[in-house]
Amino acid sequence: MDWPRLDFAAEQDVYHSAHLYLQLIGKLPTRLHPWENHGWHVALKITPSGFVTRTIAANNRIFSVEFDCQGSNIVVDCDGKAVRIIPVTGQSVAALHGELADALTALGLPVPLHGAPNELPEVIPFKDDDRKRAWDPDVIARAHGAFSRADAAFSRFRAAYLGKSSPSHLFWGSFDLAVTRFSGRRAPPHPGGFPNLPDRVTREAYSHEVISAGFWLGGGDVDEAAFYTYAYPSPDGLGDAKVAPDAAYWHDELGEFVLPYADVAAASDPEDRLLTFLESTYEAAAHLMDWPDDVATSRASYGRPTQEV
Incomplete structure (x- = not known):
C-alpha cells in the first residue's frame, strides 16, 4: 500500500486549519469524560475516514464527533440513530463553533465549546476567530x-x-x-x-x-x-x-x-x-x-502472541 505524498511547504495552511478545527472538537471529551491518566481520554482515534472522539456519555445519551477527512465533514453521531453532518469548507473557527454548537443543541447534548486552542503560541477564543481558513479536501x-x-x-x-x-x-x-x-x-x-x-x-x-x-x-x-x-x-x-x-x-x-x-x-x-x-x-x-530487559518482545506478528503464554 502506497504512502501518500505530503508537502509541508505547500500544504501547511490547510494543516493549520485542520489543527484548529480539531481543537474545537477536542474540547468535548476534555469536559464531558472522566479524567484518565496522562490525558488519554482527550486524544482522538484514527478511523478509516478521519479522527474521532471516544464515545461520550451525556444527558442520558451517548455520542461521538468525527472529523471526516475523506469527506471534509464533521459528523456528530448520537445513540447510533441521530446524525448531524457539518460540511468543512474552510469556514472560520467562529463559524464552525456556531455550527457545531447548533448541532449538539439540536441533539439535546451539552455544548461545552468555550475557551480557546491549547499548545499554540497565539490563540483567539473559538467564538471570536472569524478569519477564513485555507482548505483543500x-x-x-x-x-x-x-x-x-x-x-x-x-x-x-x-x-x-x-x-x-x-x-x-x-x-x-x-x-x-x-x-x-x-x-x-x-x-x-x-x-x-x-x-x-x-x-x-x-x-x-x-x-x-x-x-x-x-x-x-x-x-x-x-x-x-x-x-x-x-x-x-x-x-x-x-x-x-x-x-x-x-x-x-x-x-x-x-x-x-x-x-x-x-x-x-x-x-x-x-x-x-x-x-x-x-x-x-x-x-x-x-x-x-536502565529499563527492564524483559518487557519489550520481538516484533509483533499477526495471529499469534508476541511470546509463549
Missing part, C-alpha cells in the same frame, strides 16, 4: 492517509510491549499521533512551559518515565512531515546513540530523534523502515534509562 485526505499508515505501524509497535503503553492516538493540542511506553517508575516533576496549556496538565502527563514515539505533519523546527522519538526524563548521552535507519538523526533543539516521513514513504517496505526506527530508538533510550 485532497490535502486533508492525503494527510489522513499518512496518519492511518503511521497508526497501523504504531499499533504493531505497541503490541510488542508487555508493560504499560498508551494506544496509538492523536493529540489535537499538538496535532501529532503518539504511542508511549512506560517503565512504571515515577519521573521528576516536568518543568511545563507549553504555550496555553496549564502546567498541571503537563506534569500529570509526564508523572512517570516514558519513551514516546510519534508522527506529525511538520512545523516548528522541522519543516517537513516526520516521525520522532524522545524520552522523559531524557538520559545523558541519548543524542550520541547509534540508531537506524541512516536517515534518522538527533535534533538538538527538540531533544528528539527524527526520521523524515519522505524517507519512510520512499522505502520499498515503509512499515518495516518505520518499525526499525521505533525499535532502535526505544532500545537506545531504554538502555540508558
Whole structure:
C-alpha cells in the first residue's frame, strides 16, 4: 500500500486549519469524560475516514464527533440513530463553533465549546476567530492517509510491549499521533512551559518515565512531515546513540530523534523502515534509562502472541 505524498511547504495552511478545527472538537471529551491518566481520554482515534472522539456519555445519551477527512465533514453521531453532518469548507473557527454548537443543541447534548486552542503560541477564543481558513479536501485526505499508515505501524509497535503503553492516538493540542511506553517508575516533576496549556496538565502527563514515539505533519523546527522519538526524563548521552535507519538523526533543539516521513514513504517496505526506527530508538533510550530487559518482545506478528503464554 502506497504512502501518500505530503508537502509541508505547500500544504501547511490547510494543516493549520485542520489543527484548529480539531481543537474545537477536542474540547468535548476534555469536559464531558472522566479524567484518565496522562490525558488519554482527550486524544482522538484514527478511523478509516478521519479522527474521532471516544464515545461520550451525556444527558442520558451517548455520542461521538468525527472529523471526516475523506469527506471534509464533521459528523456528530448520537445513540447510533441521530446524525448531524457539518460540511468543512474552510469556514472560520467562529463559524464552525456556531455550527457545531447548533448541532449538539439540536441533539439535546451539552455544548461545552468555550475557551480557546491549547499548545499554540497565539490563540483567539473559538467564538471570536472569524478569519477564513485555507482548505483543500485532497490535502486533508492525503494527510489522513499518512496518519492511518503511521497508526497501523504504531499499533504493531505497541503490541510488542508487555508493560504499560498508551494506544496509538492523536493529540489535537499538538496535532501529532503518539504511542508511549512506560517503565512504571515515577519521573521528576516536568518543568511545563507549553504555550496555553496549564502546567498541571503537563506534569500529570509526564508523572512517570516514558519513551514516546510519534508522527506529525511538520512545523516548528522541522519543516517537513516526520516521525520522532524522545524520552522523559531524557538520559545523558541519548543524542550520541547509534540508531537506524541512516536517515534518522538527533535534533538538538527538540531533544528528539527524527526520521523524515519522505524517507519512510520512499522505502520499498515503509512499515518495516518505520518499525526499525521505533525499535532502535526505544532500545537506545531504554538502555540508558536502565529499563527492564524483559518487557519489550520481538516484533509483533499477526495471529499469534508476541511470546509463549
